[in-house]
Amino acid sequence: MLKIENLQVAYGGIQALRGIDLEVPDGKIVTLIGANGAGKSTTLRTISGLVKAHAGSITYDGTELLGKPINAVLEAGIAQVPEGRRVFANLSVLENLRVGAYLRRDKAEIEKDLQWVYELFPRLQERSWQLAGTLSGGEQQMLAVGRGLMSRPKVLMMDEPSLGLAPLVVQGIFDIIREINRQGVTILLIEQNANMALKIADLAYVLETGRITMRGTGAELLADESVKEAYLGKKKK
Amino acid sequence: MDLWNTVLPYILSGISVGGQYALIAVGYTMVYGILRLINFAHGDVFMVAGLMMVYFAASMPLYAAIPLMILLTVLLGFTIERVAYKPLRTAPRMSVMISAIGVSYLLQNLALYVTGGLNKNYPEIPWISDKITVLGATTARVTVITPFLTVALVFALVYLINHTKIGMAMRAVSKDFETAQLMGIRINSVISATFVIGTFLAAVGSLLFFSNYPGIVPTSGAMPGLKAFVAAVFGGIGSIPGAVVGAFIIGISESLIKGLDTILITQGAIAEQMDFSTFSDAVTFVLLIVILVFKPTGLFGEKTTDKV
Ligand SMILES: Nc1ncnc2c1ncn2[C@@H]1O[C@H](COP(=O)(O)OP(=O)(O)O)[C@@H](O)[C@H]1O
Ligand SMILES: [Mg+2]
Numbered sequence: 142m143l144k145i146e147n148l149q150v151a152y153g154g155i156q157a158l159r160g161i162d163l164e165v166p167d168g169k170i171v172t173l174i175g176a177n178g179a180g181k182s183t184t185l186r187t188i189s190g191l192v193k194a195h196a197g198s199i200t201y202d203g204t205e206l207l208g209k210p211i212n213a214v215l216e217a218g219i220a221q222v223p224e225g226r227r228v229f230a231n232l233s234v235l236e237n238l239r240v241g242a243y244l245r246r247d248k249a250e251i252e253k254d255l256q257w258v259y260e261l262f263p264r265l266q267e268r269s270w271q272l273a274g275t276l277s278g279g280e281q282q283m284l285a286v287g288r289g290l291m292s293r294p295k296v297l298m299m300d301e302p303s304l305g306l307a308p309l310v311v312q313g314i315f316d317i318i319r320e321i322n323r324q325g326v327t328i329l330l331i332e333q334n335a336n337m338a339l340k341i342a343d344l345a346y347v348l349e350t351g352r353i354t355m356r357g358t359g360a361e362l363l364a365d366e367s368v369k370e371a372y373l374g375k376k377k378k
Numbered sequence: 379m380d381l382w383n384t385v386l387p388y389i390l391s392g393i394s395v396g397g398q399y400a401l402i403a404v405g406y407t408m409v410y411g412i413l414r415l416i417n418f419a420h421g422d423v424f425m426v427a428g429l430m431m432v433y434f435a436a437s438m439p440l441y442a443a444i445p446l447m448i449l450l451t452v453l454l455g456f457t458i459e460r461v462a463y464k465p466l467r468t469a470p471r472m473s474v475m476i477s478a479i480g481v482s483y484l485l486q487n488l489a490l491y492v493t494g495g496l497n498k499n500y501p502e503i504p505w506i507s508d509k510i511t512v513l514g515a516t517t518a519r520v521t522v523i524t525p526f527l528t529v530a531l532v533f534a535l536v537y538l539i540n541h542t543k544i545g546m547a548m549r550a551v552s553k554d555f556e557t558a559q560l561m562g563i564r565i566n567s568v569i570s571a572t573f574v575i576g577t578f579l580a581a582v583g584s585l586l587f588f589s590n591y592p593g594i595v596p597t598s599g600a601m602p603g604l605k606a607f608v609a610a611v612f613g614g615i616g617s618i619p620g621a622v623v624g625a626f627i628i629g630i631s632e633s634l635i636k637g638l639d640t641i642l643i644t645q646g647a648i649a650e651q652m653d654f655s656t657f658s659d660a661v662t663f664v665l666l667i668v669i670l671v672f673k674p675t676g677l678f679g680e681k682t683t684d685k686v
Binding site for chain 1: 543546547549550552553554556557558559560561562563564
């Protein structure tokens with residue numbers, strides 16, 4: 142289990158996370174929803190080791206990850222699909238996937254995972270020699286997810302994978318997220334698209350200006366009046 | 379004498395000088411590609427490589443002096459990056475540029491201190507300095523070797539960048555530091571590798587370049603460094619093929635301008651020296667201005683190279 146306790150992060154003087162607690166049990170889909178600027182990306186970036194925390198702890202199966210280098214987090218089995226996809230536009234689709242497996246040495250297994258990603262996203266296989274920069278937004282998101290999977294993570298963290306995509310494409314991405322989870326990968330999903338995220342989530346958290354204000358199953362939060370009003374665009378009766 | 383025979387030696391020497399510029403230009407363009415930094419110290423590293431050769435050749439045989447010179451030049455490039463640029467990784471780009479200018483002056487001043495400002499004679503390197511005859515023109519063997527060596531090294535480099543894991547990492551880092559890190563790429567190692575390659579090529583370039591010149595002074599790196607930088611911009615900074623093509627164009631143009639008086643006189647076009655050769659440096663910068671006006675990104679440049 143990935144476990145976060147009392148995590149505090151500040152940028153200069155600005156407190157982005159004011160002591161959050163979060164649990165991501167193995168095999169589940171956990172979602173973290175919240176408005177723009179709530180600190181969602183900061184949470185993922187701190188877990189990955191890109192941002193330093195000034196207090197708290199992040200453990201995976203009891204091992205402290207906070208303060209460890211970025212590679213140690215990746216090697217512990219936690220990968221990130223960053224916000225805005227961030228595929229390497231100047232690399233081919235295949236190279237982007239290979240970069241995802243950069244730390245691995247098990248060549249044969251890498252080839253197997255490549256086939257696995259191509260099965261999940263047949264479109265990527267068709268375009269494997271194309272430069273990633275020439276893909277559509279939806280295809281780039283598939284590539285970003287596939288690249289994340291190439292490290293063969295135990296936990297895949299995704300930062301707003303639906304951002305800027307057409308509804309139909311978003312549906313496809315969410316279907317894949319479920320499929321990946323069904324195959325045993327734990328998912329930590331960050332979304333502003335709360336409706337869809339809550340529908341697939343086993344466990345959900347609401348983040349507001351650096352604090353966790355609510356937690357429950359996806360269904361519980363979907364049914365909650367204040368969540369409906371704030372994040373699902375529905376008025377209270 | 380027919381036109382071809384008059385022009386040929388200048389073209390040959392232009393190709394040779396172009397190859398030497400290319401070996402320096404690749405260092406500028408690679409570092410720019412990965413750090414968006416114009417490494418002003420690169421020309422001075424090139425000069426230091428030349429000076430090392432002067433001192434090493436005086437105290438040991440060439441087969442030891444040359445590898446030692448190359449090794450220490452590479453070490454110098456590596457150290458400069460670690461000491462003067464790496465601590466500024468998250469600082470504004472302008473701070474790193476200023477640091478690079480500082481390193482440039484530091485190297486020139488150290489060279490001044492060591493040499494006392496005196497012109498140091500570059501060692502005669504047998505075989506490559508021998509005179510040979512090509513297509514009826516007499517020239518030093520280095521003139522002929524340079525373009526072939528340059529092209530071979532550049533091909534090896536392009537292969538490395540496009541077909542190896544470290545090359546893939548370099549391309550990823552050049553696009554996006556942070557995401558590259560998320561993939562497990564150690565960006566500092568990749569950046570160091572870039573400097574190592576760039577200074578290695580400059581060290582080889584210095585050997586070829588200074589063999590053609592009587593001596594070295596502390597500012598000897600400035601002009602070839604500047605020309606190579608212009609070549610990199612001309613070809614589209616960040617592009618390796620661009621830097622090489624740019625360097626050959628500049629080398630040949632410069633050499634032809636140097637020979638223009640002689641060419642025109644032997645062709646009977648003019649009666650006496652017009653001192654066109656005075657403009658041989660200026661022509662480089664005219665080329666630069668022309669390309670920047672008509673194609674600001676250079677011959678092979680990408681449209682936007684700024685990172686997210
Ligand atoms: N690099 C940064 N420097 C300074 N402030 C930042 C930086 N990144 C994020 N912030 C601030 O931290 C807060 C949380 O941002 P973020 O984690 O990106 O929110 P979210 O992903 O939920 O939209 C915001 O107020 C944002 O302005
Ligand atoms: Mg965000």
